[in-house]
Amino acid sequence: MHETAVAQSIVETILVEAKKIDKKPIRAKISCGQFNALNDEVMEFAFDVASQDTACKGMKLEIHHVPLRANCKKCQNEFEFDIYSGSCPTCGNSEIEFVPDAPLLLEEIEFEDEDS
Numbered sequence: 765m766h767e768t769a770v771a772q773s774i775v776e777t778i779l780v781e782a783k784k785i786d787k788k789p790i791r792a793k794i795s796c797g798q799f800n801a802l803n804d805e806v807m808e809f810a811f812d813v814a815s816q817d818t819a820c821k822g823m824k825l826e827i828h829h830v831p832l833r834a835n836c837k838k839c840q841n842e843f844e845f846d847i848y849s850g851s852c853p854t855c856g857n858s859e860i861e862f863v864p865d866a867p868l869l870l871e872e873i874e875f876e877d878e879d880s
């Protein structure tokens with residue numbers, strides 16, 4: 765359950781950015797890998813709680829799950845790792861090496877545009 769900590773740090777980051785340009789944030793997009801995956805529902809709830817009484821209240825949060833990638837040690841093919849098959853989709857070899865997992869990232873913040 766690291767969602768609470770993640771939500772808090774995201775809210776803090778957004779607030780800093782919002783203050784810089786003096787606009788209200790309305791939407792944010794975050795991405796995470798598979799090893800540090802976030803649970804969407806828990807995350808949305810944690811975000812609601814963390815954004816309570818801040819300029820982030822009512823913001824929409826999008827969570828993009830980046831698939832885990834792996835390299836086949838035999839044919840060097842890089843592929844999207846499927847936990848259900850567990851082997852290289854090209855040659856079927858199961859000796860694979862994981863590509864470093866995607867970090868947890870705040871990718872985008874959308875602010876209210878007062879001109880439109």
Ligand SMILES: [Zn+2]
Pocket residue numbers: 836837838839840841852853854855856857
């Ligand atoms: Zn292969």
